[in-house]
Structure formats: structure tokens, C-alpha cells
Amino acid sequence: MRKYLHIIVLAAVLVILQAGTALAAQTVHVVKTGDTLWDIANKYGVSVNSLQQNNDLSSDRLQIGMKLIINSTTASRSQTPSRVADSNSIYTVRSGDNLWTIARNFNTTVDQLMSINNLSSDRLTVGDQLYVRAAARTTTTTATPSRAVYPKATPPAPTVKEQPPTTSETNANEAExxxxxxxxxxxxxxxxxxxxxxxxxxxxxxxxxxxxxxxxxxxxxxxxxxxxxxxxxxxxxxxxxxxxxxxxxxxxxxxxxxxxxxxxxxxxxxxxxxxxxxxxxxxxxxxxxxxxxxxxxxxxxxx
CATH class of the missing domain: 3.90.1720.10 (endopeptidase domain like (from Nostoc punctiforme))
Structure with a gap:
């Protein structure tokens, strides 16, 4: 009997912890002048559809003072890089950072940063940890054929001479x-x-x-x-x-x-x-x- 009682108590504790975690993931946004669903979704890193579903909205019209529930669990992104890395490969986001400046500082690209960190958008939060050196340099190797293959000679195609751009056109394009x-x-x-x-x-x-x-x-x-x-x-x-x-x-x-x-x-x-x-x-x-x-x-x- 005591064994079953322990199991019931443990299950109840797990349910309470899960409910607490779900509640902690919710944020309330009060609609201000100029707010749109797109702006709010952009700010919190969630989708417009999730905002509408979580708040039972049938349209994108908002009223000033309206309170919207932001369920951040739908927009959470992994703070842990997808690969095991040494401490020198992790960068902690600071105030004023954006993906472009981080990519430039570490001699990589925005696309690489988003890919190796499983990012679905370019929005960052101070304190985020980004993996910055996962992309190993790839070397291109040229395969050596087992035997030489000589294609049949074909007559060259007639050469069409392209008219070079005039000096005025070139100068205009360079100035632009x-x-x-x-x-x-x-x-x-x-x-x-x-x-x-x-x-x-x-x-x-x-x-x-x-x-x-x-x-x-x-x-x-x-x-x-x-x-x-x-x-x-x-x-x-x-x-x-x-x-x-x-x-x-x-x-x-x-x-x-x-x-x-x-x-x-x-x-x-x-x-x-x-x-x-x-x-x-x-x-x-x-x-x-x-x-x-x-x-x-x-x-x-x-x-």
C-alpha cells in the first residue's frame, strides 16, 4: 500500500513541476500605440499564428491596452550548440550584438551561424551562447581518373564579338x-x-x-x-x-x-x-x- 502511495505522490509532484514550467514560459505583453501582431511576434521571436491561437484572435486587429499571452515555449531555441565544443568556440551575446557583427568578428557568415546554432531567425538575446567555430574548412580534392579519356575533337563554335560598353555607360555604372x-x-x-x-x-x-x-x-x-x-x-x-x-x-x-x-x-x-x-x-x-x-x-x- 505504501509503495502505491509513494508512486501516486511522485506522479503528482511531476505534474505540478510541468505545470509550473509551462506557466513560467508565458509572458504577457500589453498592446501599445503602433503595435501590430507582426511587430509583437518579431519582438518575442514567435509566429503570428501562435499569437492568434494563444489569445483566441480571429483577426490581426489589436486594441490599446489589450493583454496578449506570449507562449515562449513555442519559440524557444536551443541555447546549447548542436555540437560538442571547447570553451574557446562559444561566444556569449552582449548588448548591441547582432549576427552580422559576430559573423564578421569570427570570420564566418550569418548563414553558418544560424545553421550551426539551429536559429530560425536573426534575433538574439543578451546572454545567448553561440557556437562560432563549428564550420570546419573543407578542402577540395580533385579526383584522378584511372585512365586518360580523350574526347573527340569538335569544330569550335563561331565566336561572337560583344560590343564593349561605352565609356559613358561604364562611368555611370561605377558612379552608381x-x-x-x-x-x-x-x-x-x-x-x-x-x-x-x-x-x-x-x-x-x-x-x-x-x-x-x-x-x-x-x-x-x-x-x-x-x-x-x-x-x-x-x-x-x-x-x-x-x-x-x-x-x-x-x-x-x-x-x-x-x-x-x-x-x-x-x-x-x-x-x-x-x-x-x-x-x-x-x-x-x-x-x-x-x-x-x-x-x-x-x-x-x-x-
């Missing part, structure tokens, strides 16, 4: 590329500047305020909102992006473009984020949110 790089370098000076709704100065930027300020310093005046900026310039295919091109996003439920950034290189862009980083930062176009809500790109340099 140089200005784009200059704009990206200038924007990087404001990394870490806090996000401020309606802000358009170094004391605080929103997304369109940051883009407009950076371009204005280089003689290019842009409209004030992300949606209005999307109405200018020439459309650019994602595969042909150059430094200084503008990239646009449209969050879930939004009726128009509601975010803009400046493309830098290697599928990265710089922008003023209202998400977890909350300020000017680099993000990847391959990140979960930005790849999902990417809406297009425009080129405004030399327009």
Missing part, C-alpha cells in the same frame, strides 16, 4: 556603385541608434526616417513613409540587388508597405528595427520574418 557603397558606409555609423516612432534624426529613427536621413545627406530626397518611398525609383529583382538599393516589406494583415531598409551586400540590409533589437541594425533577407514578408526592391540612385 560607388555612391551605393558610400551610402551603406554612412548608414553603418548609426548602428545601435535607438528606434523612435516618427523619428528622423540621429537622436532616434523609425525605418523610413533612417532611410530618408541617410539618403538626404547624399543629395537624394525621399518621401517620408515606407509606402510612399515604394512609389519612387526603378524596380529591382532580388537576384540583382546592389549596395544602396532599397528593400521593402509588408507585414501580415498590412494593407500597404510598412517597412524599408537599405541593401548592403551578401543578402544583408541595414534598417531601424522596432523588433527585439529595437534600433539601427543589420538583418538578413534570408531571416524567417524578412524572407516571409519581403515585398520588393527599388533603385533610387541616379534616378
Amino acid at each position: 556603385t560607388d555612391l551605393g557603397a558610400t551610402i551603406c558606409d554612412y548608414g553603418a555609423k548609426f548602428l545601435g541608434t535607438t528606434y523612435r516612432y516618427g523619428g528622423a534624426s540621429p537622436s532616434g529613427f523609425d525605418c523610413s526616417g533612417f532611410v530618408g536621413y541617410v539618403f538626404k545627406q547624399h543629395g537624394i530626397n525621399l518621401p517620408r513613409t515606407a509606402a510612399s518611398i515604394y512609389g519612387v525609383g526603378v524596380p529591382v529583382d532580388k537576384s540583382n540587388l546592389q549596395q544602396g538599393d532599397l528593400v521593402f516589406f509588408k507585414g501580415p494583415g498590412a494593407s500597404c508597405i510598412n517597412h524599408v531598409g537599405i541593401y548592403t551586400a551578401n543578402n544583408q540590409f541595414i534598417h531601424s528595427s522596432s523588433g527585439k533589437v529595437y534600433g539601427v541594425t543589420y538583418s538578413s533577407l534570408d531571416g524567417y520574418y524578412y524572407s516571409q514578408y519581403y515585398a520588393g526592391a527599388k533603385r533610387v540612385i541616379n534616378q
